[in-house]
Amino acid sequence: MNFLRHRLLTTLLVWIGMMLAGLFIVMLQLLPIYEDAEDKSDIWMLLFFSLVVALVLSAIVGSRVIGVAIKPIENATETAMELVKGNYVARASESNASNSIELSRTINVLARNLQEITAVRVMEQERLKTLIENMGSALIMIDKQGAVSLVNKPFLEEFELTPSVVMGKFYKEIQVPIEVENFIESVFMTETHSRVQIEFLSGLKLKNFNVYGAPVIGEHERWLGIVIVFQDITELKRLEQIRKDFVANVSHELRTPVTSIKGFSETLLDGAYKDTETLLSFLEIVHTESNRLEMLINDLLDLSKVEQSGFRVNAQPMNMEAVIKRAREMIQPKIDEKSIHLKLEIQPINVLGDANRLIQVMMNLLINAVTYSSNHTEITIRLFRKDNRAIIQVEDQGIGIESSEIERLFERFYRVDRARSRNSGGTGLGLSIVKHLIEAHHGQVEVDSTVGVGTTFTIYLPLAI
Ligand SMILES: Nc1ncnc2c1ncn2[C@@H]1O[C@H](COP(=O)(O)OP(=O)(O)OP(=O)(O)O)[C@@H](O)[C@H]1O
Ligand SMILES: [Mg+2]
Incomplete structure (x- = not known):
């Protein structure tokens, strides 16, 4: 609106100026004639005509003045106002008016610089944010008043917190284990680098962390607060x-x-x-x-x-039935010794595997089934196909395994009942070898067991096409 008013005002002024000048000139010309004339209507006509000419002339000159001198300034002002609002893509039009082109150009350079600076700042902020969120460690920053100024997602997840209960709060108010709070306090008080290993209970799990603390130093060596980084070493x-x-x-x-x-x-x-x-x-x-x-x-x-990480089996299409029968032959004496009845429910299936390794797997499972079963019980071996996979099951009617033990069964040297298993001559390595061998075949092994009823080991293997 301001621009419109300026424009009207300027036009009006130019008009009036032109009109007065025109009138003045005409009057000067006509003044001698006017004194002698009888019929003065011609004079008035002339006067009126001159006025109109003056008006038209002043309108033309006025709008030209506006076009050349005022418009670019208006445009530059509008652009500057857009820049103030933060719209750094706004640009002034660089017209040919020599007095304003410099202004427009300068504003455009300013706008471009601002746009670049903003883009760089946004990019740096994004980079920093991505880095902090994806660094794989929990992080917390505390300002010099002791209030939390920054936390990343891993921190919130690790301590089961939400941003609203952490941000801006005094570090002693946030719910973190006492060991962590004590460490934060020691870094905050001493303002020095420090590193410690912390162990604490998170839910029911014992967690281990390498925790690093450092002061945050700003410009002119000013102390701005502290930063603490938590590296989870539980798995290590x-x-x-x-x-x-x-x-x-x-x-x-x-x-x-x-x-x-x-x-x-x-x-x-x-x-x-x-x-x-x-x-x-x-x-x-x-x-x-x-x-x-x-x-x-x-x-x-x-x-x-x-x-070994590079361990590979020599997998080829092979007859699984032959593997099962070979394993059975090798442990037949043990089966007979305990008068166990061995039942085979086998479909003719070819799998992708290493025959010798799979005989080793079957023998381990069968020896276990015999070892942990009483005399005169039954062991069933099944081989069938399901969902594009071969399934092999070894089911016994033995002592069974507690469900709490199943998770650890495939660990090296793990035995459910150490005394009893040692009497059976086992070392507790059999099932870990089975697991590694089956995984090397891109297969899986599962256990299903009920104490006093029996155990079923199920193996999934890829079919040979
Ligand atoms: N069929 C089964 N029925 C009951 N318990 C079993 C069965 N198979 C394995 N277990 C339990 O799992 C433990 C681990 O089995 P694994 O085969 O790894 O070791 P092992 O039989 O003791 O010794 P080895 O290394 O000689 O095989 C056994 O000690 C036993 O307690
Ligand atoms: Mg065994």
Whole structure:
């Protein structure tokens, strides 16, 4: 509206100026004639005509003045106002009016600079946000008053919080474990870099974190607050524990047969060999224990081989029925020993697999089924096809497994009842080897068991096309 008013006012002024000038000139011309004339109507006509000419002339000149001098300034002002509003894409038109082109150009340069600066700032903010949200660690920033100024999603998820209960709150008010709160406090008070390992209960799970704290220093070395980063090392700790357990288990498993071999052979050397009966019975024990030792070493070697990340099986189309029958043949003596009835429900199916490895898998499952079943029970082996996969089941009527134990069953050295399993001669490596072998076949293994009723191991394998 302002521009319109300016424009009208300027036009009016130019008009009036022109009219007055025109009138003045005409009057000057006509003044001598006017004094003598009888009929003055011609003079009035002339006067009127001059007035009209003056009006037209002033309108033309006025609008030209507006077009050349005022419009570009208006346009530049409008653009400047748009820029103030934050619309950095607005541009002034760079017309040819020499007095305003410089202004328009400068405004456009300013606009372009502002647009670029804003784009860079937005991009940097986005980058920083993406980095903070996806850094894989929980992060919290606390300002110098002790209020939370920034948290990322992992932090909120880790401590089950929402932005509204955290942002702007004093750090002691937010619900984090006391160990975390104490660490924040120590960094806040000392304003120094610090690192600590924290262990706390999150729900029912024990969690381990490497926590780093550092002061945030702004321009002119001004202290702005602190930042704390939490790196979840629970899984690392778990793996470290498994490794420790593994070393302890291996040492223990090796020591038992070695101790007994050493003990019995020493007794024999001390003179017991003279009694043939003792000699035979001790040699029998030494033999059994060295077999156990050999089995354990073989299992360990096998496990370390199948656990290698690059382990591959030589998978080819093969007859699964033949594999099952071969495994059965090999454990037939054990089956007969316990008078177990073995039932086969087999469909002729070809799978993609390594025959020798699958015989090893079937033997492990069958030996378990026999070992953990009573005499005169039944074991069923099934082979059928479902949803483009081959399914193999080994079902027994044995002692069964508690559901709480099933999750850990495939861990190395894991045995449900250590004492009983050791008596059965097992080492607890069989099922972990089975799992690795089946996974190397791109298959799966599942367990379904009821204590006192029996156990079913189910294997899924890819079909041979
Ligand atoms: N069919 C089954 N019925 C009941 N418990 C079983 C069965 N199969 C496995 N288990 C339990 O799972 C544990 C782990 O089995 P796994 O085959 O890995 O070890 P193992 O039989 O003790 O020793 P080995 O390494 O000689 O096979 C066993 O100790 C046993 O407690
Ligand atoms: Mg076993």
